[in-house]
Amino acid sequence: MLDQTAIAAALGEHYDLAPSPAAAERQSALYARMNRVISPADWAIHAPYVEAINRLKTERNAVILAHNYMTPQIYHGIADVVGDSLQLAIEATRVEADVIVQCGVHFMAETSKILNPAKTVLIPDMEAGCSLAESITPEGIAEMRRRYPGAPVVTYVNTSAAVKAASDICCTSSNAAQIVAGLEAQTVIMTPDKYLAQNVAKQVPEKNIVWYDGSCIVHEQFTAQELRDFRGWNPDTRIIAHPECPPDVVAEADFSGSTSGIIDYVTRELPEKALLVTECSMASNISDALPGVEFVGPCNMCPYMKKITLEKVLWSLHSMEGAVEVDPEVAEGARQAVQRMIDMSRRLSA
Ligand code: 13P
Ligand code: SF4
Numbered sequence: 231m232l233d234q235t236a237i238a239a240a241l242g243e244h245y246d247l248a249p250s251p252a253a254a255e256r257q258s259a260l261y262a263r264m265n266r267v268i269s270p271a272d273w274a275i276h277a278p279y280v281e282a283i284n285r286l287k288t289e290r291n292a293v294i295l296a297h298n299y300m301t302p303q304i305y306h307g308i309a310d311v312v313g314d315s316l317q318l319a320i321e322a323t324r325v326e327a328d329v330i331v332q333c334g335v336h337f338m339a340e341t342s343k344i345l346n347p348a349k350t351v352l353i354p355d356m357e358a359g360c361s362l363a364e365s366i367t368p369e370g371i372a373e374m375r376r377r378y379p380g381a382p383v384v385t386y387v388n389t390s391a392a393v394k395a396a397s398d399i400c401c402t403s404s405n406a407a408q409i410v411a412g413l414e415a416q417t418v419i420m421t422p423d424k425y426l427a428q429n430v431a432k433q434v435p436e437k438n439i440v441w442y443d444g445s446c447i448v449h450e451q452f453t454a455q456e457l458r459d460f461r462g463w464n465p466d467t468r469i470i471a472h473p474e475c476p477p478d479v480v481a482e483a484d485f486s487g488s489t490s491g492i493i494d495y496v497t498r499e500l501p502e503k504a505l506l507v508t509e510c511s512m513a514s515n516i517s518d519a520l521p522g523v524e525f526v527g528p529c530n531m532c533p534y535m536k537k538i539t540l541e542k543v544l545w546s547l548h549s550m551e552g553a554v555e556v557d558p559e560v561a562e563g564a565r566q567a568v569q570r571m572i573d574m575s576r577r578l579s580a
Contacts, residue, residue, distance in 0.1 A: 237545045244548065245282045253277035257307075264302040266521070267514040273303075279540035280307040286547040292352075293327040294543070295342065297334035298489035299509040299535040304333050306515070308543065314490035315341075315387050316402040320572060322346060331546060332554075335534050337363045339554045340391050344565045351554045354542035358534045362388040362474075365444030366422035368396040374419045378440055381417040384409055385567065386426060388446075391556045395563025397421070400571040403473050404488035407433040408578050409571060425450065429473045429480050448532045449474035452507050457482040460505060460527050467526055468501035472508040483507060496523060509535065 232240065241247060254261065254274040261273050268276070280303065287294065287308070295318050296309035305312055311321045315338065322330065322342040330351045332339035337360055339353040371383055371393060384406070385397035394400055401409040406426055410418050411434045418437050420427035422444030431439040452475050461467060461482070470492050471483035480486045485495045489508065493516055496504050500520065505527035506512050513525035546552045556564070 232545075234541075237541065241541065241544060241548065245278070245544070247278045247282070249274045250278050253281055257281060260307050263306040263518050264514075266518045267302050276303040276307065276540060279303075279544055283308045283540065283544050283547060286544070287331075290329050290547055290550075291327050292329035292331055292547060293325055294331045294333055295321060295325075295338075297338060297535065298493065298515065299511050299532055300333050300515075300538060301511055301536070302514050303540055304538065304543065305511070308540070309333060312515075314402065314404055314488040316404045316488065316572075316575065317490055318342070319345065319387065319402070319568060323572070325349065329547075329550075331543060333538050333543060334358070335360045335363075335388075335532075336554070337388055337390065340556055340564075341387060341568060343554045343556050344391055344394075344561045344568060347556075347558070347561060350550070352546045352550065352552045353554055354539070354546040354552060355537040356552060358537040360388050360534055361447040362386060362422050362444050363390055363393075366393055366442055368392050370442060371396040371421060374421060374440070374442060378417055378419055380415070381419045381440070382413055382415050383419045383421060384413070385421050386423050387568070387571075389422060391560050391564040393421075394567045395560050397567050398570070399574065400567045402488060402571070404491055405571065405575045405578075406430045406473070409574055410434050410437055410439065412574055412578050413437075423474060425476050426473050428477045429475075429486065432477065446474040448509055448530045449479075449507075450476060451530055452476070452479045452528070454478040454482050456528065457505075457507065464503060464505075464526060467503040467505050468496075468499065469505045469507060470495060475507055479507060496520060511535070 254277040257277045293310045296312045322345045330342050335358045343351040382398040407430045421442035424441045427441035469483045470485045471480050503524045509532050510529035
C-alpha cells in the first residue's frame, strides 16, 4: 500500500477534495445527524470525501459495514450498516453487493470474508488490529485444551481466523453469557479476553469458566476508583460499561452490554447524564439523536479503530487495494465456529 502522502497525491489527481462549503451544503441532511459533534468548518473538510465515497460505492456496487466505534463522519456519512460485532457478522451473511468495505478492525473484515468467500472484502488499513486478536494464536488454544481436557473452547470474535478455526464456537460481547450458559459442558474455556470471561462467570455462576490471559488495551484502562470518584461528584450520572472492562469496573456500572446494547440502553432510558465506559466515538455517534442526554466523563480512544479514516476508505474503493484473503481451509473451520454462534444465538433468543 502507498504511504499517506502518496495516497493523498494520487487521490488529488482524480477527485476535488479541497474543503468545500458548497459540498457541505449539498450534504446538509447528513450533517444534521452529527452537527452537535462536528463543526461547520470540519464538515466542509469531510463533505468532499463523503460525496466521492458515496458516488464510488454505487459505481463499485459496494456496501460499507461500519462498527459503532467509527468516527461520526464515517458512521453517519458513508456507512450503509452500523452495529456491534454480532450485528455486523449477521449483516455480512446478507450482503448482496459485490464488494464489502469494512470500517472496523481486521478481525471484523476477516469475519465478513469468511462468511462471503466469493466477495471482495476491503479493509482501508491492514494495520487496524486489536490487542485481543494479537494476544492469542492457535497454539494458545491448544495449550488451553491440554490444561482442561474435554472442555469446549468459546472464542471471542476479536481473534484471527486461525484462532477461530481452532475453537469450538465463537461469541461476541452481546451473546457471550447466553452461549456459555447454553453449552452442556460444566467447564468452559473462554479465550482470549480474561475480563469478558470473568464478567460472564458472574452472570453464569453454575459454570466453571476458565480463561486465557488477553485483554483490551482500551477497556482495561478504566478503574473502579475513577468511576466511584465520578459518581461522587455527579451522583445523578448513569454509568454504562462494556464487558471488556475489568469486573470491578463493571460492578460500579448501572448497566453493561455490547456497543449496540449500550446504545439501546441509553436510547431507551434517556438518562439526564450518561457516562459511557468505552470508546470515545460511541457518545459522539449518538449525541445528536439524543439531545436530552448529556454525555459526561472519561472515555478512551481505540488506536486501531481510529486508523480508519475517510481518506483511506476513499483510497480503498478507488484502488481496490486492501483485499482481505483467508486460506480456504482455515476459513472453513472459522466459518463453522462463527456460524455455530449465529445459529445458537438465534435459537436461544427465539
Ligand atoms: P462489540 O461487539 O460490543 O461491538 O465490541 C467490539 C469491540 O471491539 C469492543 O471493543
Ligand atoms: Fe480491540 Fe479493544 Fe480496540 Fe475493541 S476497543 S478493537 S477490543 S483494542
